[in-house]
Amino acid sequence: xxxxxxxxxxxxxxxxxxxxxxxxxxxxxxxxxxxxxxxxxxxxxxxxxxxxxxxxxxxxxxxxxxxxxxxxxxxxxxxxxxxxxxxxxxxxxxxxxxxxxxxxxxxxxxxxxxxxxxxxxxxxxxxxxxxxxxxxxxxxxxxxxxxxxxxxxxxxxxxxxxxxxxxxxxxxxxxxxxxxxxxxxxxxxxxxxxxxxxxxxxxxxxxxxxxxxxxxxxxx
Numbered sequence: 001x002x003x004x005x006x007x008x009x010x011x012x013x014x015x016x017x018x019x020x021x022x023x024x025x026x027x028x029x030x031x032x033x034x035x036x037x038x039x040x041x042x043x044x045x046x047x048x049x050x051x052x053x054x055x056x057x058x059x060x061x062x063x064x065x066x067x068x069x070x071x072x073x074x075x076x077x078x079x080x081x082x083x084x085x086x087x088x089x090x091x092x093x094x095x096x097x098x099x100x101x102x103x104x105x106x107x108x109x110x111x112x113x114x115x116x117x118x119x120x121x122x123x124x125x126x127x128x129x130x131x132x133x134x135x136x137x138x139x140x141x142x143x144x145x146x147x148x149x150x151x152x153x154x155x156x157x158x159x160x161x162x163x164x165x166x167x168x169x170x171x172x173x174x175x176x177x178x179x180x181x182x183x184x185x186x187x188x189x190x191x192x193x194x195x196x197x198x199x200x201x202x203x204x205x206x207x208x209x210x211x212x213x214x215x216x217x218x219x220x
Contacts, residue, residue, distance in 0.1 A: 076187075083175060087171050088169050091128075094123075103150070141155035148169050
């Protein structure tokens with residue numbers, strides 16, 4: 001390169017270094033020149049530190065500490081309950097006439113398969129059936145006759161194809177605890193709250209709060 005090119009290159013490098021040095025110097029003096037900025041930076045730094053340590057002591061710990069989570073669940077399982085519910089068979093019918101016919105077939109002790117075979121000969125779209133679980137308070141018609149047996153009243157809903165339902169309650173299942181898997185989301189959240197409370201109590205004991213009255217007076 002020619003002397004002129006080298007001189008231009010050195011000038012550009014110096015200019016970049018100078019600009020960076022000025023910016024770095026100015027940034028180093030920002031907290032001194034602008035107290036509000038210093039406070040903001042401190043709050044941001046403290047927030048990051050608090051987030052990191054809370055994640056370590058509470059959030060991630062609750063997820064990774066499976067043994068602790070299991071123990072917490074066992075000690076509190078009665079807080080995580082399935083409400084009283086019923087194991088049921090439901091026949092959904094296209095019209096009341098079909099529902100009446102199915103009731104007669106049920107009274108004759110016809111099986112589900114036999115009922116479908118009989119109704120399908122007329123129209124396979126008249127009927128569908130399935131087994132499910134309903135909770136107390138979920139179905140007003142079943143609630144009236146909350147015991148094993150055929151609910152004597154048809155339940156009507158807004159199903160356009162099959163609005164009439166015959167409900168057969170096979171058994172009533174009392175209120176029972178959920179498994180850890182079934183209640184894991186709520187158990188984990190409660191375990192995190194427990195860990196956070198324990199951690200805060202530990203910090204309070206280890207680092208008692210001391211109030212400097214002189215400084216307090218300056219900010220009141």
